[in-house]
Amino acid sequence: MITCQTLFNSASDYVESTDSSNPVVRFSLKQRISIRFHLLLCKYCRLYLKQIRLTSRTASALTVEVTPTDQEIERLVQRLKQLDD
Amino acid sequence: MYENETVLIDGLIAKRDDAFRYAIEQYQGSMMYLARSFVGDKLADEVVQETWCSAMRALKGFEKRSSLKTWLLRIVANEAKTRLRKENRMTSLEALTAADPEFASRFDDNGHWGAHRPGDWRADSPEALISSEELKLCLDLMISSLPDLQAATLNLREQQGYSLAEICNILEVSESNVRVLLHRARNRLYRCVEHFQETGECCTQ
Ligand SMILES: [Zn+2]
Numbered sequence: 001m002i003t004c005q006t007l008f009n010s011a012s013d014y015v016e017s018t019d020s021s022n023p024v025v026r027f028s029l030k031q032r033i034s035i036r037f038h039l040l041l042c043k044y045c046r047l048y049l050k051q052i053r054l055t056s057r058t059a060s061a062l063t064v065e066v067t068p069t070d071q072e073i074e075r076l077v078q079r080l081k082q083l084d085d
Numbered sequence: 086m087y088e089n090e091t092v093l094i095d096g097l098i099a100k101r102d103d104a105f106r107y108a109i110e111q112y113q114g115s116m117m118y119l120a121r122s123f124v125g126d127k128l129a130d131e132v133v134q135e136t137w138c139s140a141m142r143a144l145k146g147f148e149k150r151s152s153l154k155t156w157l158l159r160i161v162a163n164e165a166k167t168r169l170r171k172e173n174r175m176t177s178l179e180a181l182t183a184a185d186p187e188f189a190s191r192f193d194d195n196g197h198w199g200a201h202r203p204g205d206w207r208a209d210s211p212e213a214l215i216s217s218e219e220l221k222l223c224l225d226l227m228i229s230s231l232p233d234l235q236a237a238t239l240n241l242r243e244q245q246g247y248s249l250a251e252i253c254n255i256l257e258v259s260e261s262n263v264r265v266l267l268h269r270a271r272n273r274l275y276r277c278v279e280h281f282q283e284t285g286e287c288c289t290q
Contacts, residue, residue: 012268024234047203055275059243061211066118074121077105
C-alpha cells in the first residue's frame with residue numbers, strides 16, 4: 001500500500017494523467033490501482049486530490065487577456081522593417 | 086493567406102508589412118504573457134522586443150521542427166533566462182524542484198498525514214473560490230511572485246494550455262523537471278488557498 005506522502009508526490013502527475021485529453025504522464029496499471037485503492041481508504045488524500053485539482057483550475061480561471069494595442073503593433077512593425085540582416 | 090505558416094514565414098523573410106502585422110497580432114499576446122510571468126512586468130516588454138528582433142534575424146534558419154509560435158516562445162524563454170542570469174536573479178533548477186519542507190513536515194514517520202492535514206474548503210469551484218475578491222487578489226499576487234521557471238511553467242500549462250511536451254520544448258527543461266515545477270507551483274497556490282480558508286488572510290501578508 002502506498003503512503004499519503006507518496007500519493008502527495010504524484011498528485012500533480014495524477015491530475016495530468018486523468019484530466020488531460022492527451023496525457024504525457026502515464027501511470028502503469030499497477031500504479032493506478034494502488035492510487036485508486038489508497039484513495040478509497042483515505043479521505044484526506046481524497047480531499048487533497050480534489051483540492052489540488054481545484055487549485056489547478058483556479059489558476060486557469062485567473063488567466064488574463066494579453067493583447068497588444070494597435071499602436072504597439074505599428075511601432076513593432078516599423079522596428080522589424082528596419083532591421084538589418 | 087498567412088494562416089499558412091510557410092507563406093507567413095516567406096512574408097516575414099521578405100519583410101512585408103502585412104506579414105509582420107499578422108504575426109504580431111497572432112503571437113505577441115502569448116509571448117508577452119509568458120515574458121511577464123518569467124521576468125515580471127517591467128522587463129517583459131524589452132524581452133519580447135528583443136525576441137522579435139533576434140527571431141527575425143534567425144528566421145531563415147528556422148527548421149520548422151515546431152510551430153512558429155512554439156519557436157518564438159522558446160526564444161522568449163531564452164531571452165528571459167539570459168536577462169535574469171545577467172542580473173543574477175535566475176533561481177537554480179535544483180532550488181525550484183527541491184521538496185517543499187513545509188509539506189514534508191506534514192507527514193508522520195509512516196508517511197501519513199499528520200496534524201496539519203487537508204480540511205474542508207468552503208468552495209468547490211474556481212468561480213466560488215475567487216468570488217472572494219480578497220482571495221483573488223491574493224492568488225494573483227502569489228502567481229506573480231512565483232520564481233521564474235515555476236511561474237513560466239504554471240503560465241504555459243494552466244493559463245495558456247500548452248502540453249507538458251510543448252513546455253519542455255519551450256523552456257528547454259526535461260519532462261520530469263517540468264512535472265516537478267508544475268507540482269511545486271500548484272502546491273504553493275494550494276497553500277495560499279488553504280491558508281486563506283483557515284485564517285481568512287492572504288498567505289503573503
Ligand atoms: Zn492518504
